[in-house]
Amino acid sequence: MALLNSLVNGEVVSEISITDRGLNYGDGLFETILLVNQQVIFWEQHYQRLLTGCDVLAIQCPTESYLKENINKLVQLTADVTPAIIKIIVTRGNSERGYYCTENTAPNVIISLSTYPGYLMDYWNSGINVKSCNTPLSSQPRLAGIKHLNRLEQVIARQEWQDEYQEGIMSDMVGNIIEGVMSNIFIVKQGGVTTPLVDNAGVNGVMRNIILKLCEAHGIMAIKDKISYQALKEADEVFFTNSIIGIWPVREIDWQFDSQTCLPGPVTKKIMQILTEEHSIDYATFGL
């Protein structure tokens, strides 16, 4: 996950002003994007979510051509690394102290390129061990769905384990399953898949939507709905998704007082195969 190169507002630097509102208030958005053979994967979907987030927060979104140009510049600086991770941070920009900020503030755009994380290739094939997190997600319809920079809930949830698990399950205050700490969750029941609504909490993941569309196109029933603790416990299969990992099937969930064995099942495997083939991305070969 080492940072290899970065651009701040188009310059090859790795520092930002301490008056930046991303630092002071988490006043901004980010996207984490897979780069394979110098190709940005699912660019259109990432840019659309960034646009939506900027709209919600009333931040000036950089143009698509500006971002593409800068990503190309960064990729050329780091041409031999594949797969890799592009992270874009867009903050509201620099301002004086205080929550108020004038509407015409120029955003700060930070684009960085890092090595692929040290995940094991085995996670794709054999599945992962998952912890049910004690840290709940708060509900905030005004900020749900977008990938903003207020991520303390994820930070403290991730503190609940070291390396004995590969992901954690987060629920809202009333026990609805919402997402993984760094991913979205899907459950499989009777051949159909369900992923939680992200209207009150959670991130509207790019890979989540890719999977929903692929299922629809291939005759697998896929819906967005509330998922209770009980529904997850009774699921036939469970898997996590994000732009970097693609899909990780769940092998076992640690529920603190008991555990649930899932094993990567046939529906999950079918969706993994469809994802790999339709988009010609071989997630199984990423990682160590």
Added chain:
Amino acid sequence: MALLNSLVNGEVVSEISITDRGLNYGDGLFETILLVNQQVIFWEQHYQRLLTGCDVLAIQCPTESYLKENINKLVQLTADVTPAIIKIIVTRGNSERGYYCTENTAPNVIISLSTYPGYLMDYWNSGINVKSCNTPLSSQPRLAGIKHLNRLEQVIARQEWQDEYQEGIMSDMVGNIIEGVMSNIFIVKQGGVTTPLVDNAGVNGVMRNIILKLCEAHGIMAIKDKISYQALKEADEVFFTNSIIGIWPVREIDWQFDSQTCLPGPVTKKIMQILTEEHSIDYATFGL
């Protein structure tokens, strides 16, 4: 509110690494402290809250002597400005991409000195106009009370007005009054004062606790309790507090469909007098 000088980890610079976790996740805390005649006001209380916040987030808190030494350095660079604002940001430090971070990461400590905000002196004497904000506060007991860097709710609440109000009232999702956008709120009823609990949302303000103690010492009944919308509407007097403004009495609250006239009342004025005299700080003279 112009930034005059800053120190990052003891160096006179004004930039920070883009790998800082405050920028990436809002993974840190801050304190905003009044400086009068080169004296840091209520230092002990600010440092105690910072310690509490670092404890909650498991961030290594800088020692008191380290912070004092750096603040002194900053004050010497800017000796002729009074009153002024010291802002301390402590983040978990720099890390690789991802929510996980090793426990022994060195924090980043950013200390800045800014001019006093452009508030009118008249706010202290004549009171302020206040908006009831539409943006609700989410409930998160794990993060309530501490002054962390996840402040998007305050940012979007502050977007609800330009300069027609001086503060906004924020409530939780079920209508309990919690705080001002940048301050704590107190209501006065039958000679006693009440300020909302901050166990589920809100910041445990330094000035809030100063006021509670002053009231206790001077025989004014002061409690922390739930405050409903109705209780606020029926209050005799309303005031806001923070470390920078001291106390602002409320003149009028805009409730969208009607408005509530409060006028600075006798109990508020009494507490303002006690605050000024006991701590020898003449808040009435700050601002324009």
